[in-house]
Amino acid sequence: MPERIFIGVAWPYANYEIHLGHLVGTFLPADIFARYNRMRGREVLMVSGSDEHGTPITLEAEKRGMEPQELVDLYHGIIKRNLERLGISLDLYFRTSDPNHKRVVQEFFLRLLENGWLYEKDVEQAFCPKCRRFLPDRYVVGRCPYCGYPEAKGDQCPMCGRLLEPQLLEEPRCALDGTPVEFRETRHFYFKLSKLEDRLKEWFFSKDVWRPNVLKYTENYFREGLRDRAITRDIEWGVPVPIAGYERKRIYVWFDAVIGYLSASMEWARSRGEPERWRDFWQDPEARHYYFIGKDNVPFHTIIWPGMLMAHGGLNLPYDVPANEFLMMGKKRFSKSAGVGVWLTELLDHFHPDYIRYYGTLVIPEGKDSSFSWADFVNVVNRNLINGYGNLVHRVLTFVHRHFGRSPEPGELDEVDREMLSKLEEVHGRMTELLERVLPREAFKHWEWLVGEANAYFNAKAPWAQVKENPGAAGTTMHVLLTVVRGLSIMALPYIPFGASAVLRHLGVDPTEVSWDQALEPFPAGVEIPEPTPLYKRIEVPTPPEDFAILDLRVGQVTHVEPIPGAEKLYQLVVDAGEKFKVVAGLKGIYEPEELMNRLVVIIANIQKAKFMGRYSEAMLLAAEEPVSLLTPEKPVNPGLPVKGSKFTPSPLPGRRVKLSTFRKMRMEVVTIRSDGVVGSRGFEPVRDFEIPEEWVGRKGVAFFSQRGPLILNVEDRVLIVPDREVEDGTPIV
Structure with a gap:
């Protein structure tokens, strides 16, 4: 792996707060990957931000009788606070309404124009005769020409994922009032994506680390042939087009939003007093770029954004796009626009952030959709986290404190002891391999298995009997368990950082300085072990009448x-x-x-x-x-x-x-x-x-x-x- 890793996390719309699906699909796996790589000694830059332009913002603002800026100010703050409460370790959470972002977007636009990648074209755009205005693509709904879904939007079908244009929809109508739309002529800038098809194909087919779902989605677009895409729109809310005669038009949100990865990196460098530091991540060919997104954003990150970067020149292309599938509730997917979901504010107001992260890890939709239910959430947290890891930690620390006060000197290890330590080494190696491949959920299953093995080892060794008959043997048992508990806690830091950090501090380890490979080091003798308190409390579920x-x-x-x-x-x-x-x-x-x-x-x-x-x-x-x-x-x-x-x-x-x-x-x-x-x-x-x-x-x-x-x-x-x-x-x- 390289010494520098850039991680871009999909930017949520600031038209409402985010739900558990956003967390497990993008932010949580990205944070696990970032924390793991920092523990490997690599330099990591992880950025995200609020997407504050586009149709979802203006739609929600109109519905609430608010100005768009009022709406995004409200939800940007809520989203940012909730991510901080969850311990998502972003280096910067930025926003597209920031003047510095707008400047970077306009400079990017002008660079593509100067390089000959943009052209003007008179086109027909959807117009609502009742609203008396041109409609952005997402304001137009109709039947998808590919899968027949009746509520497809003018830019993309949420059912089959195909990129669309309003003209392709059957029976297109205004999303605001249902009026059939008319198509009227207007002028816009277009991006010559079709001219990049051969270069993009050559780059794409060199990818051997991408997930099968990402490869499949992207291949579908190449099969149909790439089309040039409009990058300006007749709207009032967004980044102004820096060209005379376009004062009443704005840069299209899809073009604007992906440039946020670059503008956020520049803002991070500027805020550190090192304005050129962003170049270490964007212009060093050895630095790897990872983009954590949902599957509905795949073509924007595997075709359009790489095409924009190629047209710009001098900037790193994505190394991997570990896109996840959807989180489901019953038969419906979590969706902000449909109001289906469990919202982070509600979760955080009632549950420890580690509970959310632990359960969230186990429902990361790696490779296929996963499902959420409240009963499953409660059972997993109580059974796996609290009765499993929490109980193991409390048993071990309580026993050592009560009978030794300090970590004991080990005697000669028997076969069962060596087998337990071998399991720690095996799980560490397997987790390392899977995390390098950006499969945090699969890696965590091995961690859970090791917790079960450690509890079984504790029971089989019965140190409560050993300490009466052979204190030295009990000391050896507890040495093995302290080594395993510390190893488990180090490997848990990317997943449940709050509880794992508390355990490590109790063991005399600074969680901010520990490295990933220290999980395998034998626990030293003579470390004072204070009396512990329970790490977590069980979830007691109030049953409704x-x-x-x-x-x-x-x-x-x-x-x-x-x-x-x-x-x-x-x-x-x-x-x-x-x-x-x-x-x-x-x-x-x-x-x-x-x-x-x-x-x-x-x-x-x-x-x-x-x-x-x-x-x-x-x-x-x-x-x-x-x-x-x-x-x-x-x-x-x-x-x-x-x-x-x-x-x-x-x-x-x-x-x-x-x-x-x-x-x-x-x-x-x-x-x-x-x-x-x-x-x-x-x-x-x-x-x-x-x-x-x-x-x-x-x-x-x-x-x-x-x-x-x-x-x-x-x-x-x-x-x-x-x-x-x-x-x-x-x-x-x-």
Whole structure:
């Protein structure tokens, strides 16, 4: 391996916070790899940042009534803090709205223009006659011409991953209001990617370290032939085009964002007072570049970014692009735009960062999609991390402290002792090999195996009996175990740095100075071993009351409203709650169609299906009864989020449907929240086993009255569910 390694981590959009899928797909494997290489004595530069331009930003800002800069300032801060809380050891977390990034992007653009790689072209671009504006590619949706997916975006199909253009979509329409788009002429700069096809192929087919999925995705694009790509757009938010006559246009976000790897490296060097240091990583041909991304970003990092670097000249090309597959929740992939995911703020507010990193490592989607479930998270943390590693550490340190006070001098090793140390050496070698190949999940499985072997060795040796009959033999056993525990903790530093560092400090080892190969060194005699405290606490899972647990309550967004002919009060709605539901609702005459369109609502997603006027209803909207007032989150949130009752998330059985008659027997009503309970139709009732947030006190809310008392409905980040109109306390929810 070379002495210098550059690691680029995919830049998340700053239109919301990031979820566990972002962590396990990019940031966590990158951090494990970076920490490992630093421990090998290599110089590592790892950068990432917030992608603050592009359609997802402007869409979310419009939805919230905010300026784009306000939105990105908010979420850049949240994302950065959460990565720091998780111990992601980035050398710099940058942002594309920074003036220095914009300068680097414009210089890169001009360099390509001077080198003859850009040209102007009159093209037809999607235009929405209702919005009266040109639409960025992601504002256009339609049917994918390759796989038939009906909700493909104008730049890429999320189902098959093909890069697209709006003109290729079948039945293209505006993503904002569903209006069929028109194509009108405009002028843009294009990048001559097609002219680089032969050079890119020659470079690509020299790659023998890339993962099969990355090779397959990239080969598909070459098979179709590379097309020139537009790098400017008729939008207002982004990096200005540094050319006269283009004042109202911006550099396209895909071109802008990937240059962030370079601009962040330059900013890192500048912030250190060594403005030319970035060149050590970008212009030294021996330095290797690794890009940690999700599979939907493969072509941008294996074709487009390398093509841009070739056209620029004088900059290193990617050495490896260890792209991961998707993290799934049931049959749906984690998706910020679809609102499917477990968000890092929520995880970090409730769990030790090592719990998240440990479990996250085991679900890194290396080679194929992996799945998340809360039950699996709890079981893995309690069984593997706490009962496995945590218990081993506590047993060993407690025994040594109690019986020796210091690490004992070993006697002659027997065959079982030598076999245990041989297993440590074997696992160290296997982990080294796999981490060099950027397979952190596979490497960690060997570490887990060694934890089990060490616990089995402890039990087989029975030092509690040895210390009575032969203290010297007990000392030898503990010498072996101290060597293994220290070795395990050194090899765990890239994975669970908080706990592993605490163990090493307890053993007299500075975790910031230790090297990877020190994991194999025998533990020295005479080191004081203080009395330990348990490294971690078990996760105790609060089980929701049975009556509340059966309801699949979700936030949804109304995406379609249609009056049902012949029905006096009924609308046919389509509600996006992570998946699309057709809902029949008796709201005609109470809400106008335009009032309902794009509104956030609360649904029971697993209510028994019903038929009204020949139309099926697959879910049920919740509303206060009189006056009819739809339930909604008090702040904008992503559709698909589960609705909690106080601290409890419902856990309905898959496929189980709740009868309407069963729901009618439940009590759910509008309440006023107090510091210790709620006031509803039966006066004050205390809330148990839940600390009511101060900002809720005195507010209107909705409570489900369970077998254990009232549960206050809310979604992540303590966002209350509220009626959208003024109603009295005690008004039932129907």
